[in-house]
Amino acid sequence: MPPKKEDKKGGKSKQIQAQKAASDKSSGGKAKKKKWSKGKTKDKVSNLVLFDKATYDKLISEVPKFKLITPPIISERLKTNVSLARRSIKELMAKGLIRLVCGHSEQSIYTRATMPKFTELLS
Numbered sequence: 001m002p003p004k005k006e007d008k009k010g011g012k013s014k015q016i017q018a019q020k021a022a023s024d025k026s027s028g029g030k031a032k033k034k035k036w037s038k039g040k041t042k043d044k045v046s047n048l049v050l051f052d053k054a055t056y057d058k059l060i061s062e063v064p065k066f067k068l069i070t071p072p073i074i075s076e077r078l079k080t081n082v083s084l085a086r087r088s089i090k091e092l093m094a095k096g097l098i099r100l101v102c103g104h105s106e107q108s109i110y111t112r113a114t115m116p117k118f119t120e121l122l123s
Contacts, residue, residue, distance in 0.1 A: 048080045051088075055080065059088055064097040069110040 048055060055078055063074060069092075074085035089110060092098045101109045 045079075047075065048078075049084065051080070051084065059092075060097075063088070063092060064112050067111060069098055069112070070107065 051059070059074070059078060063069060063078075066073065069089065071082050071085040071089060074080065074088060075082045078085070080088075089098070089108070093100070093110070097113055098110045099113045101111050103109075
C-alpha cells in the first residue's frame with residue numbers, strides 16, 4: 001500500500017471528520033430515556049391554630065401599625081393559621097384599630113385606622 005497523502009490545508013479536515021464521527025456515534029443507537037424530576041416540594045409549615053399570650057400581644061401591638069393588612073400577611077408574619085388571622089382581623093375591626101379598604105368575597109384588604117370613627121366626630 002502506498003503511504004497516505006496529507007491534506008495541504010493544514011489537517012483541519014481530519015479534525016472536522018473526527019468531530020462528525022463522534023457526533024454520529026452519540027446520535028445513533030438507542031438514546032437514554034428522559035428522567036422526570038419529582039418537582040419542587042414546599043416545606044410543611046406548622047402554624048398556630050390558637051393564639052398563645054405572646055402571639056396575641058404581638059397581634060394587638062404590631063398589626064395595627066401595618067400599612068397593608070390581609071389575612072395572608074398576618075398568617076405569614078405571626079405564623080398563624082389563615083382562618084385564625086381572619087378572626088383576629090374581625091376583632092381588630094371591632095376595637096377600631098384597623099379599617100376596611102376594600103372588601104370582596106375572595107380577599108379583603110385593611111389598613112391602619114389613622115382617623116377616629118366618623119360617628120365620634122359628629123358627637
